[in-house]
Amino acid sequence: MQLVESGGCAVQAEGSLRLSCGASGDTYCRGWFRQAPGKERERVAGIYSGSGRTLTFYASSVKGRFTISQDNAKNTVYLQMNSLKPEDTAMYYCAADSRRDCHLMPLSKYDYWGQGTQVTVSS
Numbered sequence: 570m571q572l573v574e575s576g577g578c579a580v581q582a583e584g585s586l587r588l589s590c591g592a593s594g595d596t597y598c599r600g601w602f603r604q605a606p607g608k609e610r611e612r613v614a615g616i617y618s619g620s621g622r623t624l625t626f627y628a629s630s631v632k633g634r635f636t637i638s639q640d641n642a643k644n645t646v647y648l649q650m651n652s653l654k655p656e657d658t659a660m661y662y663c664a665a666d667s668r669r670d671c672h673l674m675p676l677s678k679y680d681y682w683g684q685g686t687q688v689t690v691s692s
Contacts, residue, residue, distance in 0.1 A: 570594045570681045574663045577686030580653055588648040588686060590663035598671035598679065599646040601637070603659035603688075610677075613661070614648060617672035624672055631657075653690045660685040 576588040590599060600615030614637040617624040625637055636649040650657065666679040 570596070570665065570667070572663045572665055572681055572683035574661065574683040574686040576648075577661060577688045579689040579691065582653060582655055582690055582692050584653050584690070585649070585651045586653065586688060588650065588661055588663075588688075590646045590648075590665070590683060592644050592646075592665055592681075594667065595644070596665040596667050596671075596681070597669060598674075599639070599663065599665040600676045600679070601648050602662045602664060602676065603657075604662070605659040608659075611659075612676045615676055616646060619669060619672070650688070653688075655690050655692045658688060658690050660687050 571593040573591045580586055597619045598617045601613040602610050603613050604610040612628055613631055614627045614635055616637045634652045639646045662685045663683040664676055664679040665681040
């Protein structure tokens, strides 16, 4: 399984970006982490699709500004980021898992990880 992220770049505060995470195989769960220099890795958002339902979660720091979605035809998950703030600056990593109970697992336990895409927000 390979994950490929894209969409990161430099943007002004209050701007928007859309990150993409494409996968080479099927997954039940996919999510985004971020890590800024000198800071701990932070879970940003996740999405689970299985058993006829879709579940999403968001970190409190991004709720209302970020939206995670998926395009099943393209096997791609998106993270729409609006009203970006300088504190959103980080390397963003996509993570995924193919286990049916992955929605019960911490994002940090997911099996597959991308290489990351850099988001830089300037004030």
